[in-house]
Amino acid sequence: MIASLSKLGLGTAQFGLDQAPGARGRPREAEARDILSIAGRSGMQVLDVGGRSAVGDSHLRNALPQPNPFHMTLTTIRPDRGPEMVEAELRAQMLRLGVERVDTILAPSATDLFSPLGPQLWDRMKALKDAGVCKRIGVPVYASDDPIGVARRFKPDLVQAPASLLDQRLLLDGTLATIAELGVEVHLRSIFLNGVLFLPPDRAPSHLKAAAGRISRARRLIAEGKSDPLQAALGFALSRPEASAVLVGVTSASEMSAVVAAAMSPPPDLDWDEMALDDPEALAWVAA
Numbered sequence: 001m002i003a004s005l006s007k008l009g010l011g012t013a014q015f016g017l018d019q020a021p022g023a024r025g026r027p028r029e030a031e032a033r034d035i036l037s038i039a040g041r042s043g044m045q046v047l048d049v050g051g052r053s054a055v056g057d058s059h060l061r062n063a064l065p066q067p068n069p070f071h072m073t074l075t076t077i078r079p080d081r082g083p084e085m086v087e088a089e090l091r092a093q094m095l096r097l098g099v100e101r102v103d104t105i106l107a108p109s110a111t112d113l114f115s116p117l118g119p120q121l122w123d124r125m126k127a128l129k130d131a132g133v134c135k136r137i138g139v140p141v142y143a144s145d146d147p148i149g150v151a152r153r154f155k156p157d158l159v160q161a162p163a164s165l166l167d168q169r170l171l172l173d174g175t176l177a178t179i180a181e182l183g184v185e186v187h188l189r190s191i192f193l194n195g196v197l198f199l200p201p202d203r204a205p206s207h208l209k210a211a212a213g214r215i216s217r218a219r220r221l222i223a224e225g226k227s228d229p230l231q232a233a234l235g236f237a238l239s240r241p242e243a244s245a246v247l248v249g250v251t252s253a254s255e256m257s258a259v260v261a262a263a264m265s266p267p268p269d270l271d272w273d274e275m276a277l278d279d280p281e282a283l284a285w286v287a288a
Contacts, residue, residue: 004238004263005043007246009187010035010070010256013050014249017059032063034253040069042260046187046245048073048160049097052089057096064098071103075140078108079121087124094133104158105134110145113154122154140189143169151179160247162190165236166197166218168276176242187245191237197222197229211277218275227268230258235267 015032047070077089125137138158141147170176176186222232237246250256
């Protein structure tokens with residue numbers, strides 16, 4: 001197995017399993033089954049389950065390869081209704097998915113952990129870990145969350161953080177390196193920049209106009225380096241020593257195959273620093 005593929009993880013949020021069939025009329029469950037089959041055969045390990053619906057969970061259960069090769073990550077509901085409801089909802093989802101244990105349970109956000117019921121949520125997550133329901137607990141963070149402070153305060157096993165060749169804030173300032181040095185595993189998300197690099201310049205959202213020149217420059221540098229946006233985005237993220245996993249999202253088996261092929265290619269020799277955005281509004285959008 002190629003090392004980069006074992007570092008690659010898959011999110012299910014874009015599968016659309018609780019929606020009607022896709023544009024070609026193909027059942028979502030069939031598409032998901034093919035996506036997961038390609039991912040499993042390629043050696044991808046992390047599966048971040050997005051959403052929480054009875055229909056979507058049922059379709060995902062039916063689409064999973066057997067035996068299930070993935071280390072599954074689930075996210076709790078917000079703590080507003082108390083820790084008992086958090087655990088009940090989590091166990092109900094696991095029952096729908098047909099699993100007794102998962103690899104990781106995530107809090108919904110760092111903001112939720114600092115809410116009035118946040119400490120009770122975290123204590124319940126630690127209790128679930130102690131009971132063997134999961135191996136690890138963690139939290140997704142944003143640059144505005146003071147990620148190092150979150151890591152030191154809660155001591156999670158894992159954090160998910162946005163980082164990409166356009167949004168390098170948490171890499172350039174050493175935040176993710178410091179978190180990794182604290183013994184916290186780092187998973188990168190939002191590496192495809194909400195598709196910014198894949199859009200023609202005339203289709204870029206209006207609030208990205210201020211960063212349009214920088215984005216166009218990044219596209220030009222990628223082309224001059226005889227690469228393409230998909231390979232560049234993956235090459236950048238997979239080459240980061242701070243990250244133990246890199247999460248991607250796809251909507252079809254063909255996209256999954258393209259991601260695998262790009263991840264298997266040597267990372268392009270590009271000047272990553274030249275591609276970093278510094279426009280706050282654009283960064284807020286690409287990191288979402």
